Amino acid sequence: MTISTDLAIIRHARVLLAKGWTQHAMRRDAQGAIAVGGHAAVAWCLVGAIDQAVYDSPDDAEQVGDTPTEILADMVAITLWRWANRIDLIGWQDEPGSTQAELLELMDLTIRDMEATE
Numbered sequence: 001m002t003i004s005t006d007l008a009i010i011r012h013a014r015v016l017l018a019k020g021w022t023q024h025a026m027r028r029d030a031q032g033a034i035a036v037g038g039h040a041a042v043a044w045c046l047v048g049a050i051d052q053a054v055y056d057s058p059d060d061a062e063q064v065g066d067t068p069t070e071i072l073a074d075m076v077a078i079t080l081w082r083w084a085n086r087i088d089l090i091g092w093q094d095e096p097g098s099t100q101a102e103l104l105e106l107m108d109l110t111i112r113d114m115e116a117t118e
Helices: 003-019 046-056 068-083 089-094 100-117
Strands: none
Touching: 003 046, 003 100, 046 089
């Protein structure tokens, strides 16, 4: 996968997370129940948003290639130095006290870093 494809997916995931964020589930519907499919979701966790962004990608599945986990690994590699004691982003985003604003800040840092290497 190219940086530009990863970047497009990360940007789209950030848009989704700005619309709605959840913890302890990949996605939730308007009633707060775990949403099985993305079509009913109104809130996403970090991996759920990346998964939805990959699914929503206009690219053919073979062209997209990477799994949400691989994209998340790319994201971690780019931002790890900023979050030295936050190696487990999935665990961190589910911790009590983690906020949507902090996650959006992480997404913004990632986008800026990726744009700088594009």
